[in-house]
Amino acid sequence: MNTQKWYLNWNLYLCLLGVVAALAVWLFLNTDTPRLALFWLFGLAFGFIVQRSRFCFVSAISNFVLFRDGRLLKGVFAGLIVSTIGFAVIMSSEVSDPTSAVPATAYLAPFGWHLVLAGLLFGLGMVLAGGCLMGTLYRLGEGTVSALVSLVGVIIGMGILQHNYPTWNNYISGLSPLWLPQHLGWAISIILTIVALLALYALICWLQRRNVPSSKTSASSKPLAEKLKHLPKAFFVNSWPLAIGGILFGLVNIWMYVSVERACGFTGEVMRWAQIVMDALHIPAAPLGTIPGS
Numbered sequence: 435m436n437t438q439k440w441y442l443n444w445n446l447y448l449c450l451l452g453v454v455a456a457l458a459v460w461l462f463l464n465t466d467t468p469r470l471a472l473f474w475l476f477g478l479a480f481g482f483i484v485q486r487s488r489f490c491f492v493s494a495i496s497n498f499v500l501f502r503d504g505r506l507l508k509g510v511f512a513g514l515i516v517s518t519i520g521f522a523v524i525m526s527s528e529v530s531d532p533t534s535a536v537p538a539t540a541y542l543a544p545f546g547w548h549l550v551l552a553g554l555l556f557g558l559g560m561v562l563a564g565g566c567l568m569g570t571l572y573r574l575g576e577g578t579v580s581a582l583v584s585l586v587g588v589i590i591g592m593g594i595l596q597h598n599y600p601t602w603n604n605y606i607s608g609l610s611p612l613w614l615p616q617h618l619g620w621a622i623s624i625i626l627t628i629v630a631l632l633a634l635y636a637l638i639c640w641l642q643r644r645n646v647p648s649s650k651t652s653a654s655s656k657p658l659a660e661k662l663k664h665l666p667k668a669f670f671v672n673s674w675p676l677a678i679g680g681i682l683f684g685l686v687n688i689w690m691y692v693s694v695e696r697a698c699g700f701t702g703e704v705m706r707w708a709q710i711v712m713d714a715l716h717i718p719a720a721p722l723g724t725i726p727g728s
Contacts, residue, residue, distance in 0.1 A: 456474075456478055459474060460474055460475060469694060472693055472694055473694065473696075476686065476689075476690045476693075476694075476698070479686050480683070480686060480687075480698055481571070481572060481575070483674075483679055483682050483683050483686065484568055484569075484572050484679070484683065485572040485575065485576070486673065486674045486679065487509065487673065487674040487675070487676055487678065487679020487680070487682075487683075488506070488569075488673055488676070488679075489506070489509065489510075489568065489569075489676070489679045489680065489683060490506070490565045490566050490568055490569030491510060491566050491568070492557065492560040492561060492565055492566035492569065493506055493565050493566070493569055494506040494507040494509070494510045495507060495557070496561050498638065502641065502642060502645040503642075504638035504639070504641065504642045505676045506676050507638055508635055508638055508639070508676065508677060508680075509675075509676030509677045509678075509679055509680035510680055511631050511632075511634055511635045511638075511680070512635070512677045512680040512681050512684075513679075513680030513681060513683045513684040514631055514680075514684070515628055515631050515632070515684075516680075516681050516684030516685060516688070517684040517687055517688065518624065518627050518628060518631070519624070519628070520684065520685070520687075520688035520691075521688065521691065521697075522620060522623075522624045524688070524691060524692065525537045525539075525540060525615075526620050532613070532615035532616050532619065532620060532623075533615075533616055533617075533619065536613070536616070539691075539695050542611035542612075542613050543611060544606045544607065544608075544609035544610065544611055545609060545610065545611055545612035546606065546609045548605075548606055548609075559587075559591075563584040563587070563588075564580060564581075564584065565581075565584075567588060567700045567701060567704065568700055570584045570585055570588070571585070571700065585704075588704055589704060589707055589708045589711060590708075592701070592704055592705045592707075592708035593708040593709075593711060593712050593717070595705070595708075596705060596708055596709060596712065597712070597717065597718070614626070614627070683698075686698075
């Protein structure tokens with residue numbers, strides 16, 4: 435039995451020190467660059483959510499394919515449903531008729547075979563690395579050394595991409611994007627997207643039940659006071675329900691877009707790190723600002 439007093443818990447002091455340091459950085463940034471201070475707060479929120487819920491897009495797929503564990507994949511679908519509704523509301527407020535115009539703040543990626551190739555290469559690399567870039571970052575914060583190796587590899591890959599950007603961009607920039615609202619309108623596009631995500635959610639649930647027999651668990655009979663007593667541990671120590679993580683991730687992403695007109699992104703920032711390294715090594719590369727969505 436652990437009888438350690440709370441005031442001897444060094445993890446508590448380190449946590450408080452981290453909170454104070456985060457607030458100090460926010461105050462410093464908010465003085466001259468309030469927009470950057472907002473990015474700092476949103477970054478903290480995203481980091482906390484994905485670390486607590488172990489949110490990772492690649493792990494969601496690989497866990498289901500390898501182990502038939504669809505919990506994280508269902509969390510991803512839940513987040514996508516929330517994001518679909520939220521971003522559709524935002525974009526439709528900017529452009530009521532999507533068949534005639536595209537929202538100025540929207541980024542529509544060129545559609546073609548290169549997406550399949552990129553997805554296969556990215557998926558292979560991230561499975562070998564043990565997770566996607568988002569998972570790599572929060573595992574690095576936890577002290578996982580292999581995550582540091584993965585991040586260095588990503589920075590090198592981003593540097594190669596940035597160095598050769600004009601070559602391959604000349605090809606894909608000529609491809610047309612595929613945007614459902616432009617062909618079907620807002621209502622039908624939203625309905626089709628949500629129905630497809632719900633169908634995938636139901637399919638994962640069905641496949642899980644076939645492979646892993648469900649066990650009946652009785653509802654907790656603990657009184658409310660007892661549950662509230664353990665609430666801090668459930669929030670800061672225990673892993674969150676994966677669906678909750680996905681929903682919160684989607685909601686904060688919407689909030690960020692409304693606040694700073696940018697959606698959550700990880701690769702763009704890592705590409706900036708790659709450019710800093712290349713500048714330090716005097717390696718020529720295309721200007722980062724020319725990359726859409728960065």
